[in-house]
Amino acid sequence: MLKRVASPCKKMVLTLVLAVGAAASGSLAYAQQVLRVSAIPDEAPTELQRKFKPLGEYLEQKTGLKVEFTPVTDYAASVEGLLNNKLDMVWFGGFTFVQANVRSKGQVIPIVQREEDEKFKSVFITTHKDINKLEDLKGKTFSFGSESSTSGHLMPRSFLLGAKVNPDTDMKRIAFSGAHDATVAAVSGGKVDAGALNISVWEKLVSQGKVDPKEVRVFYTTPGYYDYNWTVRADMNPALRKKLTDAFLALNKDTAQGKEILELQRATRFIPTKPENYKAIEDAAKNAGLLK
Structure with missing residues (x-):
């Protein structure tokens, strides 16, 4: 019975395939x-x-x-x-x-x-003395954080709607700051009347002295959520x-x-x-x- 011997060309191709496979494996x-x-x-x-x-x-x-x-x-x-x-x-x-x-x-x-x-919260902040509850935000300017933020947009919007305040129709203007610390800056700088952010960032900024809670105050804290x-x-x-x-x-x-x-x-x-x-x-x- 004759043995089939691989040609030099086939051996070269096989060697190349094995080399490429080894390189790919190494990269992986x-x-x-x-x-x-x-x-x-x-x-x-x-x-x-x-x-x-x-x-x-x-x-x-x-x-x-x-x-x-x-x-x-x-x-x-x-x-x-x-x-x-x-x-x-x-x-x-x-x-x-x-x-x-x-x-x-x-x-x-x-x-x-x-x-x-497990029980995260958002806070609503303002510098205005006439804003003390969510309903007081009607006709005001307001800043959320990022549009995709849970604590800076979704849940604050949800609680506003629960209080019969539609941000899109009841407020004078809404903005999206992009981040929680930027929302605080917008409120403290007078760019908007009020804003919402997550309680964790708020507490950090207060503890670091980066915001004065006597000037910028929390007027509403949401119930907890995941x-x-x-x-x-x-x-x-x-x-x-x-x-x-x-x-x-x-x-x-x-x-x-x-x-x-x-x-x-x-x-x-x-x-x-x-x-x-x-x-x-x-x-x-x-x-x-x-x-x-």
Whole structure:
């Protein structure tokens, strides 16, 4: 029986195929050594970077991966980045998580949230003495944060509608500042009569002396609702997803590292979360005409 011997040409092709395969495999292995992280731009980019740096170093220790933080230009870009496989994990607000979850048909998974995010709140602020309740905002100028912000737009709008105040028809003018700290600046600078932002950023700005609560005051605080979380794609390696989840859950204020990270994240601790927690936000978005 004759043996078929591969021609030199075929051997060359086979060698080339194996080499290309090895290179591709190597590139894939390299890609898997980097965890690409981002966050909704609800504060200034420099502040987001400052807050994330110690957390990124901690996650590198816990996962063995290089962690790269990539700032995005707006809320929509954070959703697009995760859905288009350009990001692996994103700090979402409740509404941006809902948008990502609906658009991907459930192909994103929220892994943890801060304990504070179980009952998050928004505050309405003003410098005007004649504004003391939501109904007083009729005929006034007003600023939300970003259009895709849960605590800076969706939930404040929802509570306004509940008080029979339609921002689009009952107010003199509405604006979108793009970020919570920018909303405070707009109100304190007299650009608008009032505004809404998340309570966490408000308390931070007050504690840092960046706003005088005697000049700019809170006149309404919303009831609590679920908000922020860390979300990953559903196709992430389950072992990596568990490592990340466990790393967040292990953070505590008994260690210097844990204390620094939790204080920067304005968190008591991180707890597990699930998509069902954000059903009320999805319903509010639909009722407000912000989600179809």
